Amino acid sequence: SKKKGRNCYSYFDHSMQSDLLNKNSLINDLKVALDRQQFELHYQPIVNLDNNTISKAEALIRWKHPARGFVSPERFIPLAEEIGLINDIGEWVFLEAIIETVEVVKNNKNFQMSINTSPLQYRKNGMNISSWFNQLHAYGLTGRNLVLEITEGVLMETSASVRKNLHQLKDLNIEVAIDDFGTGYSSLSYLKKFDIDYLKIDKSFIQNLTEESDDIALVEAIIMMAHKLGCKVIAEGIETETQKRILADAGCDYGQGYYFSKPVNATQFHKLLESWNSK
Numbered sequence: 628s629k630k631k632g633r634n635c636y637s638y639f640d641h642s643m644q645s646d647l648l649n650k651n652s653l654i655n656d657l658k659v660a661l662d663r664q665q666f667e668l669h670y671q672p673i674v675n676l677d678n679n680t681i682s683k684a685e686a687l688i689r690w691k692h693p694a695r696g697f698v699s700p701e702r703f704i705p706l707a708e709e710i711g712l713i714n715d716i717g718e719w720v721f722l723e724a725i726i727e728t729v730e731v732v733k734n735n736k737n738f739q740m741s742i743n744t745s746p747l748q749y750r751k752n753g754m755n756i757s758s759w760f761n762q763l764h765a766y767g768l769t770g771r772n773l774v775l776e777i778t779e780g781v782l783m784e785t786s787a788s789v790r791k792n793l794h795q796l797k798d799l800n801i802e803v804a805i806d807d808f809g810t811g812y813s814s815l816s817y818l819k820k821f822d823i824d825y826l827k828i829d830k831s832f833i834q835n836l837t838e839e840s841d842d843i844a845l846v847e848a849i850i851m852m853a854h855k856l857g858c859k860v861i862a863e864g865i866e867t868e869t870q871k872r873i874l875a876d877a878g879c880d881y882g883q884g885y886y887f888s889k890p891v892n893a894t895q896f897h898k899l900l901e902s903w904n905s906k
């Protein structure tokens with residue numbers, strides 16, 4: 628009926644309006660979050676599947692909103708990109724992550740911190756890689772202590788500044804990982820073209836890995852091709868012993884996921900490293 632139609636419409640209208648209010652208020656809060664020190668980095672170990680040691684960790688940002696509690700990066704990173712705040716956040720993440728790395732390398736010289744970067748950071752007026760490199764050195768670290776995670780889309784960009792940034796990273800010995808592999812374009816040709824160091828198989832492929840799954844063949848093929856192209860493989864989202872075993876059998880180099888540990892804060896991460904090393 629007409630009446631019902633109108634109700635539907637107004638309901639829809641209201642919910643859209645409240646989404647927008649919600650978004651705008653989140654944006655306003657996001658703008659002051661850096662100044663108010665509401666961000667925190669959590670660390671998730673990346674385990675070498677050959678010898679069961681923690682050789683790397685991924686830094687994952689957390690926003691502790693004063694009223695809403697923890698807001699997921701899946702929600703606020705896209706907003707930060709939209710309003711031009713992602714470069715500032717990216718700089719904060721970098722500095723916070725390397726300060727933590729300094730602590731970890733005291734006991735593990737070859738430790739690598741892996742940080743997430745937005746495609747926008749590779750564009751003009753984005754990050755300054757020479758400055759990052761200088762900061763690494765000022766903290767007694769080298770390019771080798773850092774891995775930058777990028778999504779496949781970045782490699783598809785043809786702009787001069789994106790290319791320049793990617794090549795400069797390699798010149799400074801900073802390694803590069805392709806995040807969420809398998810969910811985007813998944814073209815393997817650029818792995819070679821850009822001298823990519825790691826390919827991270829997206830957790831959606833790992834989560835279905837059981838003895839009978841077709842995904843075993845898929846994962847095996849990805850690992851084999853990556854190795855042929857000189858790339859190491861990290862599987863993300865490992866939650867079970869079975870998944871770990873299937874991946875190790877398939878020759879996967881590194882694993883990450885709740886099976887080993889959830890992302891934890893710096894204090895917990897140090898405890899984790901200590902207990903892991905004394906095993």
Ligand code: C2E
Nearest residue numbers: 687688700701704720743744745864865866884885886890
């Ligand atoms: P991502 O880079 O793909 O990160 C992996 C996500 O999977 C993380 O979610 C992590 O907590 C979660 N995860 C790890 N192990 C498991 C597991 O065994 N099972 C399941 N179900 N999930 C697992 P998180 O921390 O919520 O981050 C979500 C996304 O936000 C990240 O996805 C990344 O795209 C983005 N992000 C996080 N931190 C940063 C950052 O510092 N900068 C940028 N630009 N993006 C970030």
Ligand code: CA
Nearest residue numbers: 685743776806
């Ligand atoms: Ca990542």
Ligand code: CA
Nearest residue numbers: 806807829863
């Ligand atoms: Ca990922």
Ligand code: CA
Nearest residue numbers: 701778806807
């Ligand atoms: Ca992601």
